[in-house]
Amino acid sequence: MSDHYISIVSEKTNPTDAQELAKRIFSYLTEKKIIQKELSDCVLGSTGHRPAENFGAILEKQNEGFWDLKTNGVEIITERTVFENGGNGLEQVKCPNCGQNQIEENWENSLDHWYTKSDSDLVKCSNCSSKNSITKFDFKPNWGFGNFGLIFWNWGKFKSHFFTDLEKVIGTELKVVYGKL
Numbered sequence: 001m002s003d004h005y006i007s008i009v010s011e012k013t014n015p016t017d018a019q020e021l022a023k024r025i026f027s028y029l030t031e032k033k034i035i036q037k038e039l040s041d042c043v044l045g046s047t048g049h050r051p052a053e054n055f056g057a058i059l060e061k062q063n064e065g066f067w068d069l070k071t072n073g074v075e076i077i078t079e080r081t082v083f084e085n086g087g088n089g090l091e092q093v094k095c096p097n098c099g100q101n102q103i104e105e106n107w108e109n110s111l112d113h114w115y116t117k118s119d120s121d122l123v124k125c126s127n128c129s130s131k132n133s134i135t136k137f138d139f140k141p142n143w144g145f146g147n148f149g150l151i152f153w154n155w156g157k158f159k160s161h162f163f164t165d166l167e168k169v170i171g172t173e174l175k176v177v178y179g180k181l
């Protein structure tokens with residue numbers, strides 16, 4: 001069975017604020033008993049928090065057999081990350097200036113530069129010649145770029161108010177990225 005994940009990304013959080021924000025979100029989600037306090041092997045490639053007894057409060061529809069899955073945790077990310085959509089495919093990488101799809105152009109290097117902070121992350125649009133950071137391009141399906149995010153593994157469909165509640169706690173706009181491995 002493939003694993004589905006939903007990343008909730010704050011693109012505007014500064015790296016210096018990410019740890020503090022992680023503590024706040026951890027308190028918020030554990031006090032509501034949505035996730036467990038303990039870290040365990042319940043996400044792919046790292047450790048995360050398994051669901052706690054009130055997990056259903058944020059879900060419109062849970063994944064079948066969700067509670068018993070090996071991979072059903074929440075990972076709290078506090079470092080520079082490209083939140084991508086895994087094997088779901090990418091249709092568009094649109095220029096933020098003229099809106100033309102630049103997916104056929106060479107933007108991967110710029111993204112790599114952004115991630116490693118090794119060189120310029122600017123991409124020159126082949127249509128309008130404007131230069132913008134690759135993180136400003138409009139990815140379809142959504143991708144997110146930032147220093148803070150939550151990745152929910154195999155939870156299911158969220159109630160929409162969960163995202164707006166989180167935006168209030170986090171204090172920035174959030175981007176939701178749907179992924180599959």
Ligand SMILES: [Zn+2]
Pocket residue numbers: 095096097098099100125126127128129130
């Ligand atoms: Zn353009």
